[in-house]
Amino acid sequence: MQDRDGNMQDRDGNMQDSDGNMQDRDDNMRDRDGNMQDRDGNMQDRDGNMQDHDDNMRDRDNMRDRDGNMQDRDDNMRDRNGNMQDSDGNMQDRDGNMQVFLANIQDRDNKMSDLSR
Structure with a gap:
């Protein structure tokens, strides 16, 4: 069926539509490249990666914001340099410090230095 x-x-x-964009019954929008946009303006590409309104990118398990910071399913935050911040605000770098x-x-060898003094 084709409308006017x-x-x-x-x-x-x-x-x-005439541009090749696809809208399914649930009001999800899929463009010609297979990218999906739902009713709330969230974008999901063919591989299941999700980008929300705020330009945060969610791959199947993890959340990545505009600055390249990664948040995994357990609310741990990993920045572009591979540093990890857990939900309590503790920071762990790539080397396990x-x-x-x-x-x-506290480094890996259990040497402790207190920077608050």
Whole structure:
């Protein structure tokens, strides 16, 4: 079925406009490249990566914001340099060194230095 504006609707109620964009029954929008945009303006590409309104990118398990910071399923935050921050605000760098919220640093060899003094 094709309407006056050149929009195409298939038997299952999926709508395709004249630019090749596809809208399914649930108001999800899929463009020609297979990218999906849902009703709330969230964008999901063909591989299941999700980008929300705020330009945060969510791959299947992890969240990446505009600055390249990564948040995994457990609310741990990893920045572009591979540093990890958990949900309590503790920071762990790529080498496994841990910095806790009170600015105490403990390296892998259990040497502790307190920066708060």
